[in-house]
Amino acid sequence: MTSPRIAVSTVIFSLQRHPRTGALGVWIPLVRRIRNPYLGLWALPGGPLDLDEGLETAARRTLSATTELAPSYLEQLYAFGELDRTSSTDSSDAASIERFVSIVYWALVSTSEAQRAAESENVRWFAADDVPGLAFDHRIIVDYALSRLRNKLSYGRIAHAFVGERFTLAQLRSVYEVVLGTTLDPANFRRQIESSGDVVATDEMVTGTRHRPARLYRAATVATVETGPHPGQHPGWNAGAADILSSPSTTSPPTPDTAENGPLS
């Protein structure tokens, strides 16, 4: 009983367009604190860990309770447990504040799934690189999660989680560009992604654009190789529904008939 209490919080990333500039960026939902340490400030969604639930279960529960979100990708980020986590910019009562150790997860949700986290008095989306003053040390946590996101994206196959089930390579490329803050050569990006095996071409194309139709791809079914850094059973992935990233676009049924996947012609 002489142990700090445990809280579980989650940094949720999604790609969204800026309401004014229209620029695509990384956004996160925050919830307003309705209790006294840092009352009224924005904070990461989360809550105390129950006695009878696992860590990831707690992350999903608090996530669903505060934002209605069920992320397609969820992974543990870090355990924050220093003594000064609550002080810094503290503006509340100076009375004794109970100490918490926060076990923080980070999640990716697709743009359509993100809409389930409806904005309200107590829930709002912020650009990840431009958050207001947050409760506790949550600003540090968000920055760390962002760096982890960038780092992980450059190695692995996380980008799919931002887009829907079917996506064009241009959409996938824009995920990389937005997250990493760079621009990528379309041709080189195509070459690398296609040879990586992370992606499989479908026979569907996108029509309705004012240019040549783009082929739709889907994420390769993970071959249960499990090489990623996850102990035990946590693969991080979930089922995912379809949604779109670009502005004007619709999918269309199969192409002609002959040629199973395009025999070179």
Place this chain on the structure above:
Amino acid sequence: MTSPRIAVSTVIFSLQRHPRTGALGVWIPLVRRIRNPYLGLWALPGGPLDLDEGLETAARRTLSATTELAPSYLEQLYAFGELDRTSSTDSSDAASIERFVSIVYWALVSTSEAQRAAESENVRWFAADDVPGLAFDHRIIVDYALSRLRNKLSYGRIAHAFVGERFTLAQLRSVYEVVLGTTLDPANFRRQIESSGDVVATDEMVTGTRHRPARLYRAATVATVETGPHPGQHPGWNAGAADILSSPSTTSPPTPDTAENGPLS
């Protein structure tokens, strides 16, 4: 108060020679449980988190208390908090066992530093890939830490922590070979390490071998770039004392005089 208790444990890696075969390998110290869940079994050094100490502080404290070790590299590994952590191979009383969330660190100690963890009735070193049946889910934790060690070694500049302050490139190479379980071409290894900037040549050489003297190197002073995945202030590194890895070797004062670092001749 209705939260699981927190324990902090550490997986400590060190390179040691097998007492019989003489083969170099990755070893970890374990401590014998002296209380009832899993009494008598080997387990990771650790203990409950006090109310007034940070996570890393707790890791160092419990480490020092059980094994006398002060690791040169220490980093958080993962928080384990599933509900079934204590069941599996449980052989103790079936009564209600208190639930713990373990925040696990992993550490590297040099071969000489490792000798401070003297073997005793309750402390023993084991080959990391051949541990006995461990308490709780510690076997899973050890395996995960091993995979993380291998993964991290192939990217970063961790290898130094296994050797002393001064080391030859052959010693550093053997660290890689032992941890990764491969053999590396000496010439190519030299080329890569030297161009990586992680290492700086000294003007000292190793004599006493039956072949050409090898130059001693030291770890490059980290340029405060802090690109590694560590939130807040945790850089992971500590001060380190000198020690040797190979069998016959002594160092000798500077070389002749002319030539600051060998002008090609």
Place this chain on the structure above:
DNA sequence: ACTCGTTAGAGTCACACTGACTCTAAGTGA
């Protein structure tokens, strides 16, 4: 004193990957 065995350390070469770039395909809208 000389040779031998051993490892240090420099250097070479072919191959694979990458970034920059060009060119053609295939749609929409005027």
Place this chain on the structure above:
DNA sequence: TCACTTAGAGTCAGTGTGACTCTAACGAGT
């Protein structure tokens, strides 16, 4: 039918890497 735009294939030079060869410099044995 032309202009515009993006999809997607292809080319080419530079760079890093693995496999390999060659010389340097010690101790040990004869």
